[in-house]
Amino acid sequence: MTDDLALSLPPLVLGLAADLVRRIDDGVRRRGFEDLRPAHGYAFARLAPDGASVGELAEHLDVTKQAASQLVEELVGKGYVERHPHPADARARLIVLTERGWACTRAAEEAAAEAVRPWEAELGPQRLRELRDTLARLAPSGRLRPLW
Amino acid sequence: MTDDLALSLPPLVLGLAADLVRRIDDGVRRRGFEDLRPAHGYAFARLAPDGASVGELAEHLDVTKQAASQLVEELVGKGYVERHPHPADARARLIVLTERGWACTRAAEEAAAEAVRPWEAELGPQRLRELRDTLARLAPSGRLRPLW
DNA sequence: CTTTATAGGCAAGCTGCTTGACTATATAGA
DNA sequence: TCTATATAGTCAAGCAGCTTGCCTATAAAG
Numbered sequence: 001m002t003d004d005l006a007l008s009l010p011p012l013v014l015g016l017a018a019d020l021v022r023r024i025d026d027g028v029r030r031r032g033f034e035d036l037r038p039a040h041g042y043a044f045a046r047l048a049p050d051g052a053s054v055g056e057l058a059e060h061l062d063v064t065k066q067a068a069s070q071l072v073e074e075l076v077g078k079g080y081v082e083r084h085p086h087p088a089d090a091r092a093r094l095i096v097l098t099e100r101g102w103a104c105t106r107a108a109e110e111a112a113a114e115a116v117r118p119w120e121a122e123l124g125p126q127r128l129r130e131l132r133d134t135l136a137r138l139a140p141s142g143r144l145r146p147l148w
Numbered sequence: 149m150t151d152d153l154a155l156s157l158p159p160l161v162l163g164l165a166a167d168l169v170r171r172i173d174d175g176v177r178r179r180g181f182e183d184l185r186p187a188h189g190y191a192f193a194r195l196a197p198d199g200a201s202v203g204e205l206a207e208h209l210d211v212t213k214q215a216a217s218q219l220v221e222e223l224v225g226k227g228y229v230e231r232h233p234h235p236a237d238a239r240a241r242l243i244v245l246t247e248r249g250w251a252c253t254r255a256a257e258e259a260a261a262e263a264v265r266p267w268e269a270e271l272g273p274q275r276l277r278e279l280r281d282t283l284a285r286l287a288p289s290g291r292l293r294p295l296w
Numbered sequence: 297c298t299t300t301a302t303a304g305g306c307a308a309g310c311t312g313c314t315t316g317a318c319t320a321t322a323t324a325g326a
Numbered sequence: 327t328c329t330a331t332a333t334a335g336t337c338a339a340g341c342a343g344c345t346t347g348c349c350t351a352t353a354a355a356g
Contacts (some may be wrong), residue, residue, distance in 0.1 A: 005273075006261040010168055012283035017165030019288045020158055037166060037342090056305060067344055069305060085238065091303040091352045113154040119286050125153075132153060134279050135160040138267050140167045187312090203334060215313055217336060239321045239334040 020115055027111025033104045035078055042072060044080075044097065044105050051096035079141060080104060168263055175259025181252045183226055191219055192228075192245065192253050199244035201234060228252060 026036050039061075046052050046060040058068035072095055075081040080101040086092035097105065120128050173186050187209075194200050194208040206216035220243055223229040228249040234240035245253065268276050 003150045003257075003261060005277065007257060008262045009264050009267070009276075009280055009283070010172065010260045012280065012287045013161070013168055014165050016283060016287040018163050020161055024158065055302085063343090064306060064345065066306090066346085070343075073305090086303090089303075089353075093304080109151075109155060112158045113151060116157050119157070122285055123282065128157075129153060131279075131282050132157055132160065134271065134275065135157070135164060137270055139160045139164040202336095210354090211312090211336065212314065218312075221336095234334090236320075237334075241335075251356075255301085 015044075015127040022109065023115035024111045027114050028104070028108050031111065033107055036080075036104065040071070040075065040080075041108055043068075043075070044101065044108065047081060047095055047097055047101070048105050051084070051094045053089075053094060055090045055092070058097060171263035172256065172259045175262050176252070176256050179255040179259065181255055184228075188203055188219070188223065188228075189256055190214065191223070192215075192256065193251065195229060195245050195249070196253055199232070199242045201237075201242060203240070205243065223249075235270045 021038050024041070028036060028041070042061055043057060046057055049087055052060070054068050054072060055065055057072070058065045061068060061071075063071075072081060072083070076083060079098060081095050083093045084096055086094045119131075123131065154262070169186050172189070176184065190209055191205060195207055201209070202216050202220060203213055206213045209216060209219075211219075220229060220231070224231060227246060229243050230246055230295070231241045232244055234242045267279075271279065
Protein backbone atom coordinates (compact mmCIF):
# COMPACT_ATOMS: atom_id res chain seq x y z
CA MET A 1 0.00 0.00 0.00
CA THR A 2 1.34 3.41 -0.89
CA ASP A 3 1.74 5.91 1.92
CA ASP A 4 -0.36 8.27 -0.11
CA LEU A 5 -3.34 5.93 0.05
CA ALA A 6 -2.80 5.06 3.71
CA LEU A 7 -2.53 8.70 4.76
CA SER A 8 -5.44 9.96 2.70
CA LEU A 9 -7.98 7.63 4.29
CA PRO A 10 -7.99 8.72 7.96
CA PRO A 11 -8.76 12.40 7.29
CA LEU A 12 -11.55 11.39 4.93
CA VAL A 13 -13.16 9.01 7.41
CA LEU A 14 -12.81 11.43 10.32
CA GLY A 15 -13.97 14.41 8.29
CA LEU A 16 -17.01 12.52 7.04
CA ALA A 17 -17.86 11.38 10.57
CA ALA A 18 -17.56 14.91 11.97
CA ASP A 19 -19.76 16.24 9.17
CA LEU A 20 -22.30 13.52 9.85
CA VAL A 21 -22.47 14.29 13.56
CA ARG A 22 -22.98 17.96 12.81
CA ARG A 23 -25.75 17.30 10.28
CA ILE A 24 -27.64 14.90 12.50
CA ASP A 25 -27.32 17.23 15.48
CA ASP A 26 -28.66 20.08 13.36
CA GLY A 27 -31.53 17.93 12.13
CA VAL A 28 -32.50 16.88 15.65
CA ARG A 29 -32.49 20.50 16.80
CA ARG A 30 -34.53 21.66 13.83
CA ARG A 31 -37.15 19.08 14.80
CA GLY A 32 -37.59 20.79 18.13
CA PHE A 33 -35.16 19.01 20.45
CA GLU A 34 -32.84 21.86 21.23
CA ASP A 35 -31.80 20.84 24.72
CA LEU A 36 -29.81 17.80 23.61
CA ARG A 37 -26.29 17.35 22.33
CA PRO A 38 -24.65 14.51 20.38
CA ALA A 39 -23.52 12.71 23.54
CA HIS A 40 -27.14 12.23 24.54
CA GLY A 41 -27.82 10.42 21.30
CA TYR A 42 -25.25 7.75 22.17
CA ALA A 43 -27.20 7.16 25.36
CA PHE A 44 -30.55 6.98 23.56
CA ALA A 45 -29.11 4.36 21.23
CA ARG A 46 -28.43 2.09 24.18
CA LEU A 47 -31.73 2.80 25.96
CA ALA A 48 -33.96 2.55 22.91
CA PRO A 49 -34.65 -1.16 22.60
CA ASP A 50 -35.63 -2.21 26.13
CA GLY A 51 -33.94 0.21 28.51
CA ALA A 52 -30.76 -0.41 30.46
CA SER A 53 -29.33 -0.04 33.93
CA VAL A 54 -27.07 2.87 34.78
CA GLY A 55 -24.10 0.52 34.85
CA GLU A 56 -24.86 -0.86 31.40
CA LEU A 57 -25.25 2.66 30.09
CA ALA A 58 -21.92 3.65 31.62
CA GLU A 59 -20.20 0.73 29.94
CA HIS A 60 -21.77 1.59 26.60
CA LEU A 61 -20.69 5.24 26.84
CA ASP A 62 -17.26 4.30 28.26
CA VAL A 63 -17.62 6.63 31.23
CA THR A 64 -17.87 6.01 34.97
CA LYS A 65 -21.17 5.02 36.55
CA GLN A 66 -21.28 8.38 38.27
CA ALA A 67 -21.07 10.19 34.95
CA ALA A 68 -23.81 7.98 33.52
CA SER A 69 -25.91 8.60 36.61
CA GLN A 70 -25.56 12.35 36.16
CA LEU A 71 -26.50 12.04 32.49
CA VAL A 72 -29.61 10.06 33.45
CA GLU A 73 -30.53 12.66 36.05
CA GLU A 74 -30.29 15.36 33.39
CA LEU A 75 -32.39 13.37 30.92
CA VAL A 76 -34.99 12.64 33.62
CA GLY A 77 -35.19 16.36 34.36
CA LYS A 78 -35.72 17.13 30.67
CA GLY A 79 -38.41 14.45 30.34
CA TYR A 80 -36.63 12.06 27.99
CA VAL A 81 -36.20 9.04 30.28
CA GLU A 82 -37.69 7.55 33.46
CA ARG A 83 -36.18 5.46 36.23
CA HIS A 84 -38.18 2.27 36.87
CA PRO A 85 -37.51 -0.43 39.43
CA HIS A 86 -35.39 -3.15 37.91
CA PRO A 87 -37.41 -6.38 37.56
CA ALA A 88 -34.53 -8.66 38.52
CA ASP A 89 -32.39 -6.62 40.96
CA ALA A 90 -33.69 -4.33 43.68
CA ARG A 91 -30.38 -2.45 43.79
CA ALA A 92 -30.57 -1.47 40.15
CA ARG A 93 -32.97 0.71 38.22
CA LEU A 94 -34.14 0.22 34.67
CA ILE A 95 -33.79 3.44 32.68
CA VAL A 96 -36.34 3.63 29.85
CA LEU A 97 -37.30 6.23 27.28
CA THR A 98 -40.46 8.27 27.80
CA GLU A 99 -42.77 9.05 24.90
CA ARG A 100 -40.76 12.25 24.43
CA GLY A 101 -37.60 10.12 24.37
CA TRP A 102 -39.08 7.94 21.65
CA ALA A 103 -40.16 11.01 19.68
CA CYS A 104 -36.60 12.29 19.84
CA THR A 105 -35.25 8.91 18.73
CA ARG A 106 -37.54 9.01 15.70
CA ALA A 107 -36.39 12.57 14.96
CA ALA A 108 -32.78 11.39 15.13
CA GLU A 109 -33.48 8.62 12.64
CA GLU A 110 -35.12 11.09 10.29
CA ALA A 111 -32.17 13.45 10.66
CA ALA A 112 -29.74 10.59 10.01
CA ALA A 113 -31.60 9.53 6.87
CA GLU A 114 -31.65 13.17 5.74
CA ALA A 115 -27.91 13.48 6.32
CA VAL A 116 -27.24 10.43 4.16
CA ARG A 117 -29.55 11.47 1.34
CA PRO A 118 -26.93 13.64 -0.42
CA TRP A 119 -24.64 10.64 -0.48
CA GLU A 120 -27.10 8.74 -2.61
CA ALA A 121 -27.50 11.72 -4.89
CA GLU A 122 -23.72 11.80 -5.32
CA LEU A 123 -23.06 8.07 -5.66
CA GLY A 124 -26.29 6.42 -6.76
CA PRO A 125 -27.88 3.45 -4.97
CA GLN A 126 -25.51 0.82 -6.32
CA ARG A 127 -22.30 2.43 -5.15
CA LEU A 128 -23.92 3.50 -1.88
CA ARG A 129 -24.68 -0.15 -1.12
CA GLU A 130 -21.10 -1.04 -1.94
CA LEU A 131 -19.96 1.62 0.52
CA ARG A 132 -22.21 0.20 3.22
CA ASP A 133 -20.93 -3.32 2.59
CA THR A 134 -17.31 -2.17 2.60
CA LEU A 135 -17.71 -0.23 5.84
CA ALA A 136 -19.49 -3.19 7.42
CA ARG A 137 -16.36 -5.26 6.85
CA LEU A 138 -14.12 -2.67 8.51
CA ALA A 139 -16.13 -1.19 11.36
CA PRO A 140 -15.80 -2.86 14.76
CA SER A 141 -18.94 -4.90 15.32
CA GLY A 142 -19.42 -4.55 19.04
CA ARG A 143 -19.25 -0.92 20.02
CA LEU A 144 -21.77 1.47 18.51
CA ARG A 145 -20.28 4.53 20.23
CA PRO A 146 -21.60 7.47 18.30
CA LEU A 147 -25.12 7.61 16.95
CA TRP A 148 -25.35 11.36 16.66
CA MET B 149 -33.25 4.63 -0.78
CA THR B 150 -34.48 2.16 1.78
CA ASP B 151 -34.51 3.28 5.40
CA ASP B 152 -32.48 0.21 6.18
CA LEU B 153 -29.60 1.40 4.03
CA ALA B 154 -29.87 5.01 5.22
CA LEU B 155 -29.89 4.04 8.88
CA SER B 156 -27.11 1.48 8.66
CA LEU B 157 -24.55 3.91 7.28
CA PRO B 158 -24.19 6.47 10.10
CA PRO B 159 -23.32 3.95 12.83
CA LEU B 160 -20.77 2.33 10.53
CA VAL B 161 -19.07 5.60 9.64
CA LEU B 162 -19.06 6.85 13.24
CA GLY B 163 -17.95 3.52 14.62
CA LEU B 164 -15.11 3.29 12.13
CA ALA B 165 -14.02 6.84 12.90
CA ALA B 166 -14.04 6.22 16.66
CA ASP B 167 -12.01 3.05 16.17
CA LEU B 168 -9.56 4.93 13.97
CA VAL B 169 -9.06 7.69 16.53
CA ARG B 170 -8.42 5.11 19.24
CA ARG B 171 -5.90 3.17 17.14
CA ILE B 172 -3.96 6.24 16.07
CA ASP B 173 -3.91 7.58 19.62
CA ASP B 174 -2.62 4.23 20.85
CA GLY B 175 0.04 4.16 18.13
CA VAL B 176 1.25 7.67 18.96
CA ARG B 177 1.52 6.78 22.65
CA ARG B 178 3.36 3.55 21.92
CA ARG B 179 5.89 5.61 20.00
CA GLY B 180 6.69 7.54 23.14
CA PHE B 181 4.38 10.55 23.01
CA GLU B 182 2.27 9.83 26.05
CA ASP B 183 1.49 13.39 27.09
CA LEU B 184 -0.75 14.12 24.09
CA ARG B 185 -4.38 13.42 23.36
CA PRO B 186 -6.31 13.30 20.07
CA ALA B 187 -7.26 16.98 20.26
CA HIS B 188 -3.59 17.93 20.05
CA GLY B 189 -3.31 16.08 16.77
CA TYR B 190 -5.90 18.34 15.18
CA ALA B 191 -3.72 21.28 16.17
CA PHE B 192 -0.56 19.70 14.78
CA ALA B 193 -2.31 19.14 11.48
CA ARG B 194 -2.86 22.91 11.15
CA LEU B 195 0.59 23.89 12.36
CA ALA B 196 2.54 21.33 10.37
CA PRO B 197 3.04 22.97 6.98
CA ASP B 198 4.24 26.48 7.86
CA GLY B 199 2.88 27.32 11.28
CA ALA B 200 -0.16 29.43 12.05
CA SER B 201 -1.28 32.25 14.29
CA VAL B 202 -3.31 31.56 17.42
CA GLY B 203 -6.40 32.97 15.72
CA GLU B 204 -5.99 30.71 12.68
CA LEU B 205 -5.53 27.74 14.96
CA ALA B 206 -8.66 28.68 16.90
CA GLU B 207 -10.66 28.84 13.70
CA HIS B 208 -9.32 25.49 12.55
CA LEU B 209 -10.20 23.85 15.86
CA ASP B 210 -13.54 25.69 16.10
CA VAL B 211 -12.82 26.97 19.60
CA THR B 212 -12.29 30.47 21.01
CA LYS B 213 -8.93 32.21 20.69
CA GLN B 214 -8.50 31.84 24.45
CA ALA B 215 -8.88 28.08 24.24
CA ALA B 216 -6.39 27.94 21.37
CA SER B 217 -4.02 30.16 23.32
CA GLN B 218 -4.18 27.82 26.31
CA LEU B 219 -3.58 24.82 24.06
CA VAL B 220 -0.52 26.53 22.59
CA GLU B 221 0.74 27.36 26.08
CA GLU B 222 0.43 23.68 27.02
CA LEU B 223 2.23 22.55 23.85
CA VAL B 224 4.99 25.11 24.42
CA GLY B 225 5.43 23.77 27.94
CA LYS B 226 5.70 20.22 26.64
CA GLY B 227 8.19 21.24 23.98
CA TYR B 228 6.13 20.55 20.86
CA VAL B 229 5.73 24.11 19.54
CA GLU B 230 7.38 27.52 19.78
CA ARG B 231 6.01 31.06 19.56
CA HIS B 232 7.88 33.18 17.02
CA PRO B 233 7.26 36.81 16.11
CA HIS B 234 4.91 37.04 13.17
CA PRO B 235 6.69 38.35 10.08
CA ALA B 236 3.78 40.48 8.91
CA ASP B 237 1.98 41.57 12.07
CA ALA B 238 3.63 42.64 15.32
CA ARG B 239 0.43 41.87 17.27
CA ALA B 240 0.39 38.24 16.18
CA ARG B 241 2.72 35.35 16.83
CA LEU B 242 3.58 32.55 14.49
CA ILE B 243 3.24 29.18 16.20
CA VAL B 244 5.53 26.57 14.67
CA LEU B 245 6.42 22.97 15.48
CA THR B 246 9.71 22.21 17.21
CA GLU B 247 11.81 19.23 16.18
CA ARG B 248 9.94 17.24 18.83
CA GLY B 249 6.68 18.43 17.28
CA TRP B 250 7.82 17.18 13.88
CA ALA B 251 8.88 13.86 15.38
CA CYS B 252 5.43 13.48 16.86
CA THR B 253 3.83 14.34 13.54
CA ARG B 254 5.86 11.62 11.85
CA ALA B 255 4.83 9.18 14.60
CA ALA B 256 1.19 10.09 14.00
CA GLU B 257 1.57 9.38 10.31
CA GLU B 258 3.12 6.00 11.04
CA ALA B 259 0.34 5.22 13.49
CA ALA B 260 -2.29 6.26 10.94
CA ALA B 261 -0.75 4.05 8.28
CA GLU B 262 -0.60 1.19 10.77
CA ALA B 263 -4.25 1.67 11.64
CA VAL B 264 -5.26 1.46 8.00
CA ARG B 265 -3.14 -1.59 7.22
CA PRO B 266 -5.78 -4.12 8.39
CA TRP B 267 -8.22 -2.52 6.01
CA GLU B 268 -6.04 -3.43 3.07
CA ALA B 269 -5.71 -6.96 4.41
CA GLU B 270 -9.48 -7.18 4.56
CA LEU B 271 -10.35 -5.50 1.27
CA GLY B 272 -7.31 -5.73 -0.98
CA PRO B 273 -5.72 -2.74 -2.71
CA GLN B 274 -8.31 -2.41 -5.46
CA ARG B 275 -11.32 -2.10 -3.21
CA LEU B 276 -9.40 0.07 -0.75
CA ARG B 277 -8.74 2.58 -3.52
CA GLU B 278 -12.42 2.49 -4.41
CA LEU B 279 -13.23 3.27 -0.77
CA ARG B 280 -10.84 6.21 -0.78
CA ASP B 281 -12.32 7.56 -4.00
CA THR B 282 -15.85 7.14 -2.71
CA LEU B 283 -15.10 8.88 0.58
CA ALA B 284 -13.34 11.69 -1.27
CA ARG B 285 -16.59 12.41 -3.09
CA LEU B 286 -18.59 12.59 0.17
CA ALA B 287 -16.29 14.16 2.74
CA PRO B 288 -16.41 17.94 3.10
CA SER B 289 -13.33 19.34 1.41
CA GLY B 290 -12.54 22.30 3.62
CA ARG B 291 -12.45 21.28 7.23
CA LEU B 292 -10.05 18.58 8.30
CA ARG B 293 -11.27 18.60 11.89
CA PRO B 294 -10.06 15.32 13.29
CA LEU B 295 -6.67 13.99 12.41
CA TRP B 296 -6.38 11.77 15.39
C1' DC C 297 -25.96 -15.55 58.90
C1' DT C 298 -21.64 -13.62 58.19
C1' DT C 299 -18.61 -12.03 54.36
C1' DT C 300 -17.73 -10.16 50.19
C1' DA C 301 -19.23 -8.11 45.80
C1' DT C 302 -22.22 -5.08 43.16
C1' DA C 303 -25.70 -1.06 41.82
C1' DG C 304 -25.94 3.51 42.12
C1' DG C 305 -25.98 8.04 44.30
C1' DC C 306 -23.51 12.10 46.96
C1' DA C 307 -19.68 15.26 47.34
C1' DA C 308 -15.49 17.29 46.04
C1' DG C 309 -12.05 18.17 42.63
C1' DC C 310 -9.94 18.56 37.94
C1' DT C 311 -9.76 19.87 33.07
C1' DG C 312 -10.92 22.11 29.05
C1' DC C 313 -13.76 25.11 27.48
C1' DT C 314 -16.37 29.72 27.78
C1' DT C 315 -17.28 34.94 28.51
C1' DG C 316 -15.55 39.45 29.88
C1' DA C 317 -11.96 42.70 30.31
C1' DC C 318 -7.63 44.50 28.99
C1' DT C 319 -3.08 45.87 26.29
C1' DA C 320 -0.58 46.41 22.09
C1' DT C 321 -0.67 46.99 17.35
C1' DA C 322 -2.93 47.81 12.87
C1' DT C 323 -5.92 50.18 9.75
C1' DA C 324 -9.15 53.70 8.12
C1' DG C 325 -10.76 58.41 7.86
C1' DA C 326 -10.71 63.56 8.67
C1' DT D 327 -0.66 63.50 10.63
C1' DC D 328 -3.83 62.63 14.22
C1' DT D 329 -7.68 60.34 15.80
C1' DA D 330 -11.00 56.47 15.92
C1' DT D 331 -12.05 51.93 15.37
C1' DA D 332 -10.84 47.06 14.63
C1' DT D 333 -7.93 43.10 15.53
C1' DA D 334 -4.26 39.62 17.89
C1' DG D 335 -3.41 37.79 21.95
C1' DT D 336 -3.54 37.10 26.99
C1' DC D 337 -5.32 37.19 31.91
C1' DA D 338 -8.93 36.09 35.04
C1' DA D 339 -13.09 34.08 36.48
C1' DG D 340 -16.81 30.90 35.71
C1' DC D 341 -19.06 26.74 33.97
C1' DA D 342 -19.90 21.91 32.33
C1' DG D 343 -18.80 17.31 32.20
C1' DC D 344 -16.05 14.23 33.73
C1' DT D 345 -13.21 11.92 37.55
C1' DT D 346 -12.03 9.76 42.28
C1' DG D 347 -13.40 8.67 46.94
C1' DC D 348 -16.96 7.45 49.89
C1' DC D 349 -21.34 5.77 51.32
C1' DT D 350 -25.90 2.90 51.57
C1' DA D 351 -28.75 -0.80 50.01
C1' DT D 352 -29.11 -5.18 48.07
C1' DA D 353 -27.22 -9.55 46.19
C1' DA D 354 -24.52 -13.68 46.15
C1' DA D 355 -21.30 -16.92 48.25
C1' DG D 356 -19.46 -19.81 51.88
